[in-house]
Amino acid sequence: MGKNIKITINGEIVEINEGTSILDAARQVGVIIPTLCYHKDLCVAGNCRVCVVEIAGQKRLSPSCATPCEEGMDIFTNSVKVRNSRKHIIELLLSEHNADCTRCYKNGKCELQKLASDFKIMSNDFIPLVPFKNYTIDMFSPSIIKDDSKCIRCQRCVRTCAELQGVNALTVAYKGDKMKITTFFEKAMNDVVCTNCGQCVIHCPTGALVERNYIEEVWAAITDKAKHVIVQTAPAVRVALGEELGFESGTRITGKMVAALKRLGFDAVMDTDFTADLTIMEEGTELLSRLKRALVDHDPGVKLPMATSCSPGWIKYIEHIYPDYLGHLSTCKSPQQMFGALAKTYYAQARNLQPDNIVSVSIMPCTAKKFEANRPEMNDSGYRDVDYVLTTRELAIMIKQAGIDFMKLEDIHFDRLMGESTGAGVIFGATGGVMEAALRTAYELVTGREVPFKDLNILPVRGMEGVREASILIENPLKEWAFLDGVELKCAVAHGLVNAKKVMDSIISGEANYHFIEIMACPGGCLGGGGQPIPTSPEIRAKRAAAIYAEDEGMPIRKSHLNPEVLKIYKDFLIKPLGEKSHLLLHTKYTIRKSF
Amino acid sequence: METNHQLKRADFIFKNENDWEEVLKKNISRSSNELINELISSELKGRGGAGFPTGLKWKLSAEVDSDTKYVICNADEGEPGTFKDREILSLVPFKVLTAMAICGLVVGAKEGYIYLRGEYFFLKPELNKAISEFEQYCKEINLDFTIRIFMGSGAYICGEETALFESMEGKRGEPRNKPPYPALSGYMNKPTVINNVETLAHAYTIFTYGAKRFYDLGVQYSRGTKLFSVSGDTPKPGIYELELGMSLADFVNDFGDGDSKAVQVGGASGFLVPRKRFAETTIGYQGKLVGISLPTGGSMMLFNSSRSMFNVLDNYLEFFREESCGQCTPCRVGCQQLLKGIKAVKSGEKSTQYLDKLLTLAETMQFTAKCGLGQSVANSFSSIVENFREEMIY
Numbered sequence: 001m002g003k004n005i006k007i008t009i010n011g012e013i014v015e016i017n018e019g020t021s022i023l024d025a026a027r028q029v030g031v032i033i034p035t036l037c038y039h040k041d042l043c044v045a046g047n048c049r050v051c052v053v054e055i056a057g058q059k060r061l062s063p064s065c066a067t068p069c070e071e072g073m074d075i076f077t078n079s080v081k082v083r084n085s086r087k088h089i090i091e092l093l094l095s096e097h098n099a100d101c102t103r104c105y106k107n108g109k110c111e112l113q114k115l116a117s118d119f120k121i122m123s124n125d126f127i128p129l130v131p132f133k134n135y136t137i138d139m140f141s142p143s144i145i146k147d148d149s150k151c152i153r154c155q156r157c158v159r160t161c162a163e164l165q166g167v168n169a170l171t172v173a174y175k176g177d178k179m180k181i182t183t184f185f186e187k188a189m190n191d192v193v194c195t196n197c198g199q200c201v202i203h204c205p206t207g208a209l210v211e212r213n214y215i216e217e218v219w220a221a222i223t224d225k226a227k228h229v230i231v232q233t234a235p236a237v238r239v240a241l242g243e244e245l246g247f248e249s250g251t252r253i254t255g256k257m258v259a260a261l262k263r264l265g266f267d268a269v270m271d272t273d274f275t276a277d278l279t280i281m282e283e284g285t286e287l288l289s290r291l292k293r294a295l296v297d298h299d300p301g302v303k304l305p306m307a308t309s310c311s312p313g314w315i316k317y318i319e320h321i322y323p324d325y326l327g328h329l330s331t332c333k334s335p336q337q338m339f340g341a342l343a344k345t346y347y348a349q350a351r352n353l354q355p356d357n358i359v360s361v362s363i364m365p366c367t368a369k370k371f372e373a374n375r376p377e378m379n380d381s382g383y384r385d386v387d388y389v390l391t392t393r394e395l396a397i398m399i400k401q402a403g404i405d406f407m408k409l410e411d412i413h414f415d416r417l418m419g420e421s422t423g424a425g426v427i428f429g430a431t432g433g434v435m436e437a438a439l440r441t442a443y444e445l446v447t448g449r450e451v452p453f454k455d456l457n458i459l460p461v462r463g464m465e466g467v468r469e470a471s472i473l474i475e476n477p478l479k480e481w482a483f484l485d486g487v488e489l490k491c492a493v494a495h496g497l498v499n500a501k502k503v504m505d506s507i508i509s510g511e512a513n514y515h516f517i518e519i520m521a522c523p524g525g526c527l528g529g530g531g532q533p534i535p536t537s538p539e540i541r542a543k544r545a546a547a548i549y550a551e552d553e554g555m556p557i558r559k560s561h562l563n564p565e566v567l568k569i570y571k572d573f574l575i576k577p578l579g580e581k582s583h584l585l586l587h588t589k590y591t592i593r594k595s596f
Numbered sequence: 597m598e599t600n601h602q603l604k605r606a607d608f609i610f611k612n613e614n615d616w617e618e619v620l621k622k623n624i625s626r627s628s629n630e631l632i633n634e635l636i637s638s639e640l641k642g643r644g645g646a647g648f649p650t651g652l653k654w655k656l657s658a659e660v661d662s663d664t665k666y667v668i669c670n671a672d673e674g675e676p677g678t679f680k681d682r683e684i685l686s687l688v689p690f691k692v693l694t695a696m697a698i699c700g701l702v703v704g705a706k707e708g709y710i711y712l713r714g715e716y717f718f719l720k721p722e723l724n725k726a727i728s729e730f731e732q733y734c735k736e737i738n739l740d741f742t743i744r745i746f747m748g749s750g751a752y753i754c755g756e757e758t759a760l761f762e763s764m765e766g767k768r769g770e771p772r773n774k775p776p777y778p779a780l781s782g783y784m785n786k787p788t789v790i791n792n793v794e795t796l797a798h799a800y801t802i803f804t805y806g807a808k809r810f811y812d813l814g815v816q817y818s819r820g821t822k823l824f825s826v827s828g829d830t831p832k833p834g835i836y837e838l839e840l841g842m843s844l845a846d847f848v849n850d851f852g853d854g855d856s857k858a859v860q861v862g863g864a865s866g867f868l869v870p871r872k873r874f875a876e877t878t879i880g881y882q883g884k885l886v887g888i889s890l891p892t893g894g895s896m897m898l899f900n901s902s903r904s905m906f907n908v909l910d911n912y913l914e915f916f917r918e919e920s921c922g923q924c925t926p927c928r929v930g931c932q933q934l935l936k937g938i939k940a941v942k943s944g945e946k947s948t949q950y951l952d953k954l955l956t957l958a959e960t961m962q963f964t965a966k967c968g969l970g971q972s973v974a975n976s977f978s979s980i981v982e983n984f985r986e987e988m989i990y
Contacts (some may be wrong), residue, residue: 046773047923060971061963066773080961092929125953127936149804154923170766172922175751179922179933186852283794 005071020062022053026077033077034115036205037154038065040537042163048154049089054079061085090115095126104207111205112152140188141369142374143196143212151181151208157200164523166498167193193320197313197521198367198530200463211367211531214388215398221359222265224262229359230268231261232339232399236365236429236526237392239547243533245406250543252551255411262412271414273421275335280560282586283332284442285577287516296483303327305514308434310334312372313521317497322504323592331587336362336369337378340385342586346573350417355381361388363395365529380585391531420565423558429497430548431525432461435518437474441561446474446481456558459585466499495520604839606821608801613674617692617733619757623803624739628658628702633844638807639819640806644670644792645862645893647881653789656779657703660787665705667696668783668790672713672748672755675863677895680823681793685719689726695796697741698803699789711760714750722792752919756967757790770921771967794823815841818880822894829853829900843867844877863895864912865972868979905984909938912976920969927970930961934977938988948989951981
């Protein structure tokens, strides 16, 4: 903390920590300065100039986001000069923007539109520039649509892709009037190193980057009487959906969400948490078998550390950037894809349905899941395992379209067979959750005792540090696991691909010596996913995480291996983890991709 | 503002540089403070156009505590109508190198760079030869200072000092937010002194003849001489070293073709002065006294009555529209609107009052653009539109 200094904001004397930006100082005293290129997750760019303020004695205005307070500064945030300039800047942005607002997917959710409304920009004196530019809409990606005509060049996407993800799929090219945000050699989004994580989408202030939506397709399936439409909901959706429907961030609305899905007309509403628990059974067993091959069989071919494979953004990242390390990935499919494969086999048999009449929909906090469902190998059921992936935002749109008064809904429980979950399945939605769930089960399978953490809460793997490490010493294991006696199981957790890179590089250099790593592509894990409600910020993600852990604590069962429906599926259908059916339906292989 | 009532030619910059070894040797035995004070008392101001006191710049950087510091010579001479730095680097490169080394000694930098405009690639071999000879001598006198050339790639914006650092760091040439200023955090986020080629050449003059000799030239607030790149409708285009503080009327008397209707002072980012204001305009840095005083990077473009000022402005705006880095709204979109706007007024698509809206837009650009490029578009725009409004319309 620096020393305190005194400044004046609109005539009011304010004491503030030295080095605080004018923007933050103003917010602290209840003065809101409008912004566009500024985002709490990102470094300060200072390029939109909407946040300019007047400092007494200076002819030019200063960007409040990029200007630190200095002792004695006399700042005006709403002078004539500021207001006129700000209006000019908004007018300029609108003149370069395809302001066809009523036909825009982000209509009502656009930050530029809101500013234009706040400042009542009624004139269109400036010459519309869009007709002079040769814009095309990139619709090649199954996850993300990029429409340059809506872009205001704030570079939030560019900074997101570089600073949070280290992917740099989006970058600035050309200069002057031709300056634009584009990809390597201006290729389509599906043809470059893009992980489809959608972080650019949740950081974009306008409609320039949006998810590819499948709302109409899902409505069509629901309306088709011949189809049996089932839906699964990912763990992180239930702690964020409320934000789109009038609730505070961090409100848990699981029961209402199920009720809304029923009202939308889905024939069965089930839970991805169920396959999250199933993932723990398969992945935990896979980890133990890899450890046995390493420690007992001394098999040089065994790949450790084993890395989680739930996050499709992470999968595509490692396929592009570390193709030599695909053997480290768990062969487990993500919970979404396990669910999809079981929906058209296990569920179809149990309900006596024709698999080709089943339409399998998933609600995900994620845009990369759309790509994942489209991967050619994801048809082990004999059909497309998951037909449509909707983001949390798309579900909210459907709920609004259907006229459902969400607040008034009574809680309903998920349908049976694949709708039961444990606290372990729920925490998959937060960074560190898969690790925690896996440790809860694996430790107990090996030692016959619960993990040595109070109330099963493995705090070292929780939190929002980019990379977290933990270790568990295995003592007095059961007889069949005697080879693990005295082994200190070393784990690491990373979220945000920029942190994934740190972990991978430390493994490759030999600096780190882990057995098991959990990696989630998005900041905060799935709860901060690219398909979640907009806006996002560290505070919002922390609230969603608190809700996830509260949901876990409230569950009667908190360990995956005790999920009754998981026990049932092994008894009736799969027989055992890593068994023949598991291999066929629940495990997958990866694709080497080029790094440019 | 004082005015020199006749043109005073001078010959310091291009005077032979055979004494550079001597000048370097003499000055490196002096203390850092002594050198800075010499420079401060000369009142030398940056010759790139902005006019920041050079001695103060060196002092600020010298006062920062850092193991690594840099001295950078800005040779990205891209302002339309400016061609003096090219001549300095081809005719008297050792003056520039010597001043860089002295600066390095003063601030505590061991590495110097010359950021050479992409189009000046042809200067590189000779300049490199001079650098090796210079570095050899530095070794002989135990001065630890190296100089490297960094080639620009043709973007005007990279002459802006922080965009220049970005470019050198291998990034896209986009200006940074200021503060921090280069003296504290420049190239590689280290304290950096960045001076224009000509500024360094003047520093050489000061370290050769002493501050007083320099101070005695020019007028109050605008001391010393300056190189002028004279072009346009003139019988004698070329580079001239003149004392600062001259009246524009005297300049036109000497360099005009008898039919001068306006002079663009300072290139595309400078001001257009119409004939009726020649007498009241002096060339130098703004002081506290009355009268119009125009700073300049040295570009003096003369226009006679055959020139359309609409075409001149159109040409400048085309230039800015293309050379804006595009990152900040007022500059990127503002330049497009100004250009399209004057065309629309000319063609009758917009009413003549639209020029007033454009003038307020230019003012907003001046107040809000991120760097000097966007801020200075208003200079030429407003001075041309205000003085030649009828030429914009008819």
